[in-house]
Amino acid sequence: MKKLIKDWFSSKFKPAGTTVLRQAIIVVIALVGATILVYISGFQWDSVFIGMKGAIQEDITGTLRWFSPLLLTGLACAVAFRGGIWNMGVDGQLYMGAITATAVALKCNSIPAPILLPLVILSGMVAGAIWAGIAGLLRIYCGAKEVVTTVLLNYIAFHFTDYMVLGPLKGSGGYAVAESSDLIAENLWLPRLIPGSAVSIGLIFSIVAVILSYFILNVTTFGYENKLIGTNMAFASYGGVNVKRTFFVSIALSGAIAGLAGVIEIIGIHHRFPIRFSSNLGFDGIVVTILANNSAAGVPISGLFFAILRNGSYNIERLSDVPRTLVTVVQALVILMVGAKFVFRNSWHRNKDKENAEPKRLLSFFTRKEKRCE
Amino acid sequence: MCPMLSMKNIVKSFPGVRANNDVSINVDRQTIHALIGENGAGKSTLMNILCGLYQPDSGEIEFDGERVNIGSTFDAIKKGIGMVHQHFMLVPETTVLENVLLGSDTPSRFGLTDYRKGRNLVKKTMAQFNFDIDLDKMVYELSVGEMQRVEIIKALHRGCEILILDEPTAVLTPSETESLFSVMRKLVEMGKTIIFISHKLKEVLAVSDYITVMRQGRVSGNVRTVDTCEVELARMMVGRDVVLRVKREASVPKEEILRLEQYSADNDRKLPAVREVSFDVRAGEIVGIAGVDGNGQTELVEAITGMRKHTNGSIFLNGKDISAAGSLKRRRMGISHIPADRMVFGVNEKCSVEENLILSVYNTKHYSRRGVLLRKELRRYATRLVKKYQVVAASVETRMGTMSGGNMQKIVVAREFSTDPVLLVAAQPTRGVDVGAIEFIHKELLRMRDEGKGILLISMELEEILALADRILVMYEGDIVAELENKNLDEAEIGLYMTGAKRMERMR
Numbered sequence: 001m002k003k004l005i006k007d008w009f010s011s012k013f014k015p016a017g018t019t020v021l022r023q024a025i026i027v028v029i030a031l032v033g034a035t036i037l038v039y040i041s042g043f044q045w046d047s048v049f050i051g052m053k054g055a056i057q058e059d060i061t062g063t064l065r066w067f068s069p070l071l072l073t074g075l076a077c078a079v080a081f082r083g084g085i086w087n088m089g090v091d092g093q094l095y096m097g098a099i100t101a102t103a104v105a106l107k108c109n110s111i112p113a114p115i116l117l118p119l120v121i122l123s124g125m126v127a128g129a130i131w132a133g134i135a136g137l138l139r140i141y142c143g144a145k146e147v148v149t150t151v152l153l154n155y156i157a158f159h160f161t162d163y164m165v166l167g168p169l170k171g172s173g174g175y176a177v178a179e180s181s182d183l184i185a186e187n188l189w190l191p192r193l194i195p196g197s198a199v200s201i202g203l204i205f206s207i208v209a210v211i212l213s214y215f216i217l218n219v220t221t222f223g224y225e226n227k228l229i230g231t232n233m234a235f236a237s238y239g240g241v242n243v244k245r246t247f248f249v250s251i252a253l254s255g256a257i258a259g260l261a262g263v264i265e266i267i268g269i270h271h272r273f274p275i276r277f278s279s280n281l282g283f284d285g286i287v288v289t290i291l292a293n294n295s296a297a298g299v300p301i302s303g304l305f306f307a308i309l310r311n312g313s314y315n316i317e318r319l320s321d322v323p324r325t326l327v328t329v330v331q332a333l334v335i336l337m338v339g340a341k342f343v344f345r346n347s348w349h350r351n352k353d354k355e356n357a358e359p360k361r362l363l364s365f366f367t368r369k370e371k372r373c374e
Numbered sequence: 375m376c377p378m379l380s381m382k383n384i385v386k387s388f389p390g391v392r393a394n395n396d397v398s399i400n401v402d403r404q405t406i407h408a409l410i411g412e413n414g415a416g417k418s419t420l421m422n423i424l425c426g427l428y429q430p431d432s433g434e435i436e437f438d439g440e441r442v443n444i445g446s447t448f449d450a451i452k453k454g455i456g457m458v459h460q461h462f463m464l465v466p467e468t469t470v471l472e473n474v475l476l477g478s479d480t481p482s483r484f485g486l487t488d489y490r491k492g493r494n495l496v497k498k499t500m501a502q503f504n505f506d507i508d509l510d511k512m513v514y515e516l517s518v519g520e521m522q523r524v525e526i527i528k529a530l531h532r533g534c535e536i537l538i539l540d541e542p543t544a545v546l547t548p549s550e551t552e553s554l555f556s557v558m559r560k561l562v563e564m565g566k567t568i569i570f571i572s573h574k575l576k577e578v579l580a581v582s583d584y585i586t587v588m589r590q591g592r593v594s595g596n597v598r599t600v601d602t603c604e605v606e607l608a609r610m611m612v613g614r615d616v617v618l619r620v621k622r623e624a625s626v627p628k629e630e631i632l633r634l635e636q637y638s639a640d641n642d643r644k645l646p647a648v649r650e651v652s653f654d655v656r657a658g659e660i661v662g663i664a665g666v667d668g669n670g671q672t673e674l675v676e677a678i679t680g681m682r683k684h685t686n687g688s689i690f691l692n693g694k695d696i697s698a699a700g701s702l703k704r705r706r707m708g709i710s711h712i713p714a715d716r717m718v719f720g721v722n723e724k725c726s727v728e729e730n731l732i733l734s735v736y737n738t739k740h741y742s743r744r745g746v747l748l749r750k751e752l753r754r755y756a757t758r759l760v761k762k763y764q765v766v767a768a769s770v771e772t773r774m775g776t777m778s779g780g781n782m783q784k785i786v787v788a789r790e791f792s793t794d795p796v797l798l799v800a801a802q803p804t805r806g807v808d809v810g811a812i813e814f815i816h817k818e819l820l821r822m823r824d825e826g827k828g829i830l831l832i833s834m835e836l837e838e839i840l841a842l843a844d845r846i847l848v849m850y851e852g853d854i855v856a857e858l859e860n861k862n863l864d865e866a867e868i869g870l871y872m873t874g875a876k877r878m879e880r881m882r
Contacts (some may be wrong), residue, residue, distance in 0.1 A: 220745050221737050231724040238681060238719040239733040241701030
């Protein structure tokens with residue numbers, strides 16, 4: 001034990017240790033900030049902690065229910081961000097995956113379930129990958145920044161799925177107030193992991209996806225190339241890395257994971273496509289990744305934190321009149337803190353970062369459209 | 375008389391290294407004081423302490439015999455210390471005037487900068503020191519030499535008395551260097567004091583009054599410039615006798631490795647930069663390309679390595695037409711490349727030493743299987759290279775950005791030499807590295823040549839070309855204007871070719 005503590009403080013463990021510590025401090029400050037806001041607003045001051053305590057002690061299954069999609073959307077962002085790709089369209093990709101899976105499940109019901117189920121999952125992932133891939137191609141061939149196009153594609157996805165649910169896939173109704181598709185066949189529902197709760201074996205899928213992604217990012221040539229284009233594109237192309245292909249594969253993989261999140265929400269939770277069901281899972285994924293420092297290994301930890309927070313705030317809203325937007329406040333504070341860290345670091349090591357400054361002669365195909373004046 | 379600036383017994387440690395170990399230095403008023411040493415000897419640390427960027431663990435700083443405490447960069451500026459960093463601290467998208475006024479004590483009206491008053495003040499400073507530069511030009515329009523002058527004006531405008539120049543000549547052409555030196559002499563005449571950090575012994579000897587040499591965090595020598603010579607300085611820097619000019623045996627060129635035929639390429643602005651050049655490189659010879667920076671060398675290198683598309687002509691490697699091959703394919707066929715721009719192409723600062731070293735091998739049969747990296751093999755490979763090339767790094771997991779320039783270059787060299795290339799394209803292989811590392815890299819290049827590789831050496835330093843090349847091509851405005859055997863050459867004549875004043879008859 002003594003040695004462990006010593007090792008922790010020795011240089012060997014310091015990098016990982018300090019990162020975890022720093023992120024933990026960010027979380028604490030964000031929670032304190034939220035508490036102050038809750039108090040100022042005239043609610044019971046410790047609502048945040050009561051909610052989180054409930055989410056851990058009493059309603060662990062509710063927490064796990066949110067843990068699963070947050071793992072996947074967080075992971076989707078991590079894969080992209082690590083490659084320097086600003087995929088802001090996880091929500092849209094999730095919707096496209098979900099609607100495709102729903103359509104396949106409803107329309108191909110003549111195929112036996114053991115074959116249809118993998119088909120449903122795969123089709124959703126492919127749809128997510130295509131949706132993200134469009135943004136990738138726009139960047140590669142037209143120089144349009146993916147940070148903009150993915151956001152715009154989100155809106156197309158929202159309205160497209162609205163149309164599908166209100167039109168071609170409109171359910172016969174009768175079981176719910178909200179507009180939604182018909183229920184998919186019961187033999188396509190993912191079995192419950194914990195009976196009587198909303199936790200399906202989708203959670204296992206999510207965990208496997210994290211492990212698989214960790215492996216892909218850290219042990220494969222693709223993972224190495226992904227890191228290279230994310231840190232120095234000029235260096236990557238100099239080394240013969242096919243930057244365009246790596247960029248495309250990275251963003252498509254990110255979209256596929258987002259699509260999987262959508263599929264699992266459908267076949268694991270809702271069993272139909274309720275209109276606009278996602279409740280910001282894609283956006284939350286961004287925050288999960290940011291807190292996880294863009295690493296696949298950190299996603300489970302920060303994903304669990306946000307799952308607790310989200311479930312806790314849902315519960316507290318049910319019990320008192322503290323609004324659930326509390327989560328959004330905490331998330332915003334986390335983003336602010338991470339942003340502040342960034343600013344501090346940059347002003348501390350200004351001359352160091354000057355050297356790291358954006359390579360001027362980046363690949364011509366990425367800069368061609370924007371920076372001709374130089 | 376007490377010195378103007380004196381730093382006494384400065385100690386500064388970073389995790390794992392003692393960057394400054396009991397360093398003392400005295401700088402007299404109105405002198406040019408050179409500070410030299412290998413990469414990582416502690417020069418930059420010492421200067422950063424003087425500028426207030428770092429706080430020393432112990433030691434004192436005195437100005438005119440008075441003890442001062444420099445707690446921040448702001449303090450340093452107030453005390454009259456100005457620094458021109460090696461990598462300029464300018465905002466490219468704003469004008470010269472805005473850059474000079476930024477952060478200085480500027481007259482303001484209603485909280486807004488009063489540019490009219492500011493302009494007059496800056497003009498006064500410039501007139502005083504004989505500078506001439508268009509204040510309304512955007513910084514990105516300036517040449518590197520002009521940017522440097524803007525940095526100096528900036529420092530002077532803030533009222534600096536001591537001007538620190540951190541490797542100012544590393545980015546300059548020979549003529550720009552000359553004019554920088556005259557500016558420096560002028561400033562000293564006008565009462566300023568200059569601390570000049572450099573690697574280049576010739577320049578130090580040409581311009582400075584006193585020289586302080588640092589080695590491994592300590593001062594290893596303090597001399598008056600008139601009392602010393604290159605060999606002595608090199609010995610103080612490295613701690614042993616250094617061969618400043620490696621011995622080169624005559625080469626025995628064998629079969630042709632690389633051939634270019636009417637090869638052309640455009641620059642980033644889509645203007646022709648390389649104009650139908652034809653030449654060959656044979657096994658066992660070093661072909662040097664001399665020329666003033668910006669005459670198409672960069673574009674030529676990129677077009678040969680496949681990073682830039684050629685617009686005309688063809689390229690043959692071992693007799694095979696590789697015109698259609700991309701950069702990865704050319705790499706696989708045995709073209710290695712030491713890029714001129716180390717910070718952009720040569721290394722990835724955000725990755726580890728290992729990740730930098732494996733770039734040239736990570737997707738070869740031996741180091742990855744079906745897309746999965748063989749981590750153990752790669753680790754062994756990286757560790758071996760670090761040892762073989764004497765890279766100073768705590769481990770192969772050290773982040774590249776924390777290393778000194780010379781060590782970075784060693785890693786680039788290690789990576790590019792270790793793939794058993796057929797052709798090595800070495801662009802500025804020794805830019806910004808110290809004499810010890812230069813000697814090492816030069817020796818390695820000659821060893822590669824003797825092993826029968828073809829080497830194309832591109833350098834702005836004519837001396838480097840003369841020391842290493844067997845055959846010299848001179849490039850001017852994208853053209854090869856002369857081809858010379860490296861035997862009893864007249865440097866002045868090469869200079870004429872380099873500046874376009876002369877051109878060989880058969881090259882037309």
